Amino acid sequence: MTARVCAILLLAAFTVTHALVDEAVDVIRLGIDVGEEVLNSWDIISKPFNVSGGVELPIIRRRERQVLARLAQVTRAINRLELNVDKNGAVLMLLAKHIGRGNSLELKLHEMSDLLSRVSSADQKMREYTRNQREFERRTLEDFAEWCVSHDSSALPGLMERVYAMIVPPHKHLLGQSILQVILEDLQEDHLCDMQMSPHQLIYDMYNTISLTEIKGYAMMQFSWMLLRIYGKGNFTQEANLTRVRYAERTSRIATAAKATMAMAKRDLYRCDPKEHKLGETYEEVTKLLQGYIENEVNLNADQTCKENCAYYTLAERHGCFKGEYCAKQSCNGRIINCQYIDSDMWVCPAARDSPRRYEWIEYENGRKLGPAGSCTRGETKVDSWWKLNLLHCSYCFCLCEDDIQSSVRTFSLREALADIKRNKVVTGLRLVKHGRVFHLQISEGFLGQRGTVVPGSWVPVQKFDISEPGIREGEDYHKLTYERRAIDLDELDSPSGHILTGVRFRMIGAHLHFEIRSTPFNYTTGRMSPERSQWISNDNTEGAEIPRSRLSLVKPDIPTRSAAPLAVDSRHDQYVEFVNSDIDADAAQSTVPFVDVQPLEPMRGASLLSGAGIIHRGASGYGGFVAPKLVTYDYSRHVRAQPPPDDIQEEEPADVILPLNNF
Structure with missing residues (x-):
């Protein structure tokens, strides 16, 4: 096995330490462990070793086996964390809501989605290289490593800076607000109801997505410096330190921006109106608590007289049914409340037998209509007030019925x-x-x-x-x-x-x-x-x-x-x-x-x-x-904070370290 393979295996160790498997279930813990792993990996390649004639020492093989075992563990952990972050798809959900609007937020979301996809694609490519290292030429790996640290604006460092600039614009008066603030201002109630996420949760999930992208980019750049160093392209200690410093600056300011936005974001979560209201599925009703009810005043007193008016009966009950009037077709088995007189005569459309309603509508002779008057499936019924002994007018009152508890919900x-x-x-x-x-x-x-x-x-x-x-x-x-x-x-x-x-x-x-x-x-x-x-x-x-x-x-x-x-x-x-x-x-x-x-x-x-x-x-x-x-x-928000990676990357190599110089 050659030094080239050793370098690939060191590149594979980009993710996290074994602690991640048990502890790092969020990007904050992951970021800490990545920093520790970067430091440990620099320590590994700084240890003395000799390479001659393409033959490696047993210690190199032992280190390779250790790295492979660690890689198997951390890959599962990073995949699990990615699933937790990606399954929300905050950026994609928002983008779906804004497609076709053509506003500035849609353009920003498109750009953010593109940048995140390109970093993710590079990360997947690196994983493929580490899984199948024997199948790739050294030049392929070297080109990839150079792209990861290139000054070209389309290379990985440029992508990471563009993502950062969307969260923390370097010149707000020229480039506008942070995309997090724009999203918060744009959020509408229907968006949140459809997505079933609070604004606070949405911003937090976006922060997780951005932070995970930062961690991937940082790991790829650091291990690219290591790979190029093993290939004899240079020492790169200062470059690695600058990468660490810039990563710490970005993550700290991104955390600050996210925390500030989250502090303003509501944490409410509720449902809006469905596309179609369905009784028993999207809503239920309290029934027969207070329901419109027509009753003749003669039935509202024990003496069956009509000497009072409807307004007299603020709290009453039914005392029988006088001579089989309209009362024979209905009843109120509870209290009768707040009666009023509207008109003497009316047409009544009864509701279906299985309906919680009593009437579909009522239309008075004076033209007043109660309810959506129209056709009547069960046929209209004419209900007229009348005179008792040609002396007292027995009026039909419009009241409220608080029905018996056994027949109501x-x-x-x-x-x-x-x-x-x-x-x-x-x-x-x-x-x-x-x-x-x-x-x-x-x-x-x-x-x-x-x-x-x-x-x-x-x-x-x-x-x-x-x-x-x-x-x-x-x-x-x-x-x-x-x-x-x-x-x-x-x-x-x-x-x-x-x-x-x-x-x-x-x-x-x-x-x-x-x-x-x-x-x-x-x-x-x-x-x-x-x-x-x-x-x-x-x-x-x-x-x-x-x-x-x-x-x-x-x-x-x-x-x-x-x-x-x-x-x-x-x-x-x-x-x-x-x-x-x-x-x-x-x-x-x-x-x-x-x-x-x-x-x-x-x-x-x-x-x-x-x-x-x-x-x-x-x-x-x-x-x-x-x-x-x-x-x-x-x-x-109280848990959103950036912790910079360890800053003691070794500056000088021991005198007895021999780096491979283009020995393929």
Whole structure:
């Protein structure tokens, strides 16, 4: 075996030390180990050895075997890290969103994608050379090494400087902002919803991609200097030191730029409107909490008189059905609330038998229409007020019916949804689901590893129950929405520094359904949690506090699925919203709004580190909107820092080192 093979094997050792296999699961750890490996490799070729007649000493063969064994280990590690970074494809996802726009960001993304691809291609070529070193001529390897350190702008150093300039422009007044800042300013809500990534996570993933590219470029350049030195082209100690210094400068400033951008980037993660709303798949409804209901005043009092007016009946119930009027075709088995008089006579279009609605529409003789009047599948019914004994006018009132609990869907589970922290599992996803007539919070969980890695898991089964089962208690197992107790708090909760999300639950504060998160401290480096120190976090503010919780009012709300435009988040932390009837004119008050968004909420990568969660409202003026869960991704900025490689590359060779001079 010749010195040429030794040089190739030294080139193969470009990646990382054995420690990477067990410890380096992010680019920061990888960068440290690459620096150490570069230093160690310079030390190897600086040790005395003699080459004569193309015959190598046994020590060279032993070193080659050691390098090959190390290479087999680190290749698996670098591949695993590349998969973790590349599977997000932040640059490509953004580029796909901007194709055809022709704006400056699209051009920048194209350029960045091209530069990253060219560096990656060179890295793959070097790996091929190291895997099949016997098949390549020395000149091939020498040309590649020279390209890796060439001053030509199209060579590897030039590519690395161009990538760096896009992150840290050398002349901002001429070259504009950092691409990270441009991306942050350009991000739209629909982009993030489609990609299911928070802006913070997106910037962090781009930082990882850029940093991994820097590490590859640095390793290729350093080992190219070594290769050229072994080939007798020169000493290159000073050149290697300059490469190290420049790499340290770039990585430090890239980290600073990324950290500054991440500090401004939101960590919110939530779902937007789907392309098509589907009951039972993308949303569910609270039903028959407050629903439009027509009833003659004669049936609203025990005496069956018509001496009052409709407005008198603010809280009533049905007392029979007088002489088989329209009441014979319908009923309200609960409370009747807030009646009003609109007109004496009307046409009523009944809803389908399996519909949660009572009516499709109502049209009064005075021309007022409630709901989207049109055709009527089951046929219209004429409903007229009448005179009793020609003395009292018995008017039909338009009221709200709070129906019997057994015929409605308006209960929320108060049971906790917890990740198995004893097995080091954390929350990786959240959704609201309906089982039977009960809404539940459901989480997905994954295994927490070292340095913020999370292995995706699965959805944790909810604790199903029926409110009619023996032993199931209102206020302990579930909350029933009523006219007086129908508010849900809108809060966005985050864990303290050094904690992560491990559970969620609803509980009652007064008349409000209130959301809370469980937060557990953990060690970022090891990934180990401290279950015994877990705590529940909430915003226990109320309407009666010194700075009261504010109400998100729904004014004349139509059902949200009728909105032609996507509904954006319109709530903020420390608010609440009440479940109310849909607008009388737009929908005949037949629905309860807001609807409940049941789309699963999980980061795109399948598992990301999460620190918080919340309940939000998506809506717009004139629509009831949706209540939906929200997640808060972990703040990675505290872990973004550049650590320069070791700076003690040996400057002078020992006197007894004999370098091969073009001995092929």
